Amino acid sequence: MASASRFSEEEFQEACSELQNLQPIGLHEYKVSGIVRSPPDLLADVYMDLDYRKQWDQYVQELREIKVDGEEAVYWQMKYPFPMSNRDCVYVRQRRELNFEERKVHVILAQSISVPWFSEKSSMIRVKEYKQSLAIQSYGPWRSEVFMYYFNNPGDQIPFWILNNFTKSEIPAFLRDLENACLKYHRA
Numbered sequence: 001m002a003s004a005s006r007f008s009e010e011e012f013q014e015a016c017s018e019l020q021n022l023q024p025i026g027l028h029e030y031k032v033s034g035i036v037r038s039p040p041d042l043l044a045d046v047y048m049d050l051d052y053r054k055q056w057d058q059y060v061q062e063l064r065e066i067k068v069d070g071e072e073a074v075y076w077q078m079k080y081p082f083p084m085s086n087r088d089c090v091y092v093r094q095r096r097e098l099n100f101e102e103r104k105v106h107v108i109l110a111q112s113i114s115v116p117w118f119s120e121k122s123s124m125i126r127v128k129e130y131k132q133s134l135a136i137q138s139y140g141p142w143r144s145e146v147f148m149y150y151f152n153n154p155g156d157q158i159p160f161w162i163l164n165n166f167t168k169s170e171i172p173a174f175l176r177d178l179e180n181a182c183l184k185y186h187r188a
Contacts, residue, residue, distance in 0.1 A: 006071075007094050007109045015107045015133040016100035018147045028154070030171050033147045038182035040136040040144045044106040046182050047134060048095055050074065056181035059170075061086060068092075068115050077124060081166065084158055089127040090115045106136040129153035146175060 018031070036043055046052060050063050057063075062077035068090070077088045093110035112130035120126045131151040139145040150171065 006092055007111075011109055011133070012096055012098055012107045013100065015109065015135040015147070015149070016098055016105045018133070018149060019105065019135050019137055019145060020101075028151055030150045030167055031148070032150075032171050032175060033145070034172070034175050035139050036144045036146050036175060036179045036182065037142060038144055038179060039142055040104070040106050040138050042185065043136050043144050043146070043178070043182050044095060044108060044134075046178065046185050047108060048093075049185075052181065052185065056177055056184075057174075058177070062088075066090070066118070068113065068118075073113060073115070074110075075118070077121075078127075080154075084154070084162070084166075085125050085156060086123065087127045087154060088121065088124040089130050090118055091130055100137075103137050106134075108132075108134040125155045127152060127155060148175070 019033070038046070050065065054060050054063055059078050059080070060076070061079045062075065064075055066073050066075050071092065073090055073092050075088070075090050078086060080086050089112050091110050091112045093108060095106065095108045098105050098107055110130070110132045112128060114128070129151070130153075131149075133147075133149045135147045136144050148171075
């Protein structure tokens with residue numbers, strides 16, 4: 001998807017190392033790890049399939065690829081629960097398969113980009129700071145060990161307790177939804 005220069009080799013290696021050693025995080029940063037009933041390549045395919053994600057991710061309002069300076073990017077509108085406002089974001093992503101410590105690891109990196117010509121919608125708050133990494137390795141037959149790092153500065157003033165309660169339940173629920181999506185996925 002994105003050009004090879006968008007993400008460094010070090011960023012891919014850091015995502016792999018998180019599978020073995022979770023590091024501390026800060027405000028608006030979340031880490032989740034777990035075991036998902038899916039082989040790693042299928043899980044990565046499901047995660048990258050934007051059309052399919054519209055079917056299983058309850059927070060997707062709109063999700064599509066756009067061209068930004070000749071590079072593939074993603075426009076994403078997110079439904080946030082009341083009392084929070086809906087958000088949107090433009091980001092680039094890249095998927096690679098690495099041999100990390102003699103294990104095959106699928107890594108997907110994503111980060112927001114500034115696109116001045118892609119105007120903000122009046123009903124949305126533009127997320128200008130978004131970063132995500134997903135590292136997936138085999139955990140036996142038809143199972144994967146997954147690590148996900150997620151940073152999202154949602155903009156606007158959201159009371160910390162609301163944001164904290166939302167993410168405590170919704171970030172782990174995302175992995176459950178992803179697992180269910182894998183179980184129902186049919187490759188073209």
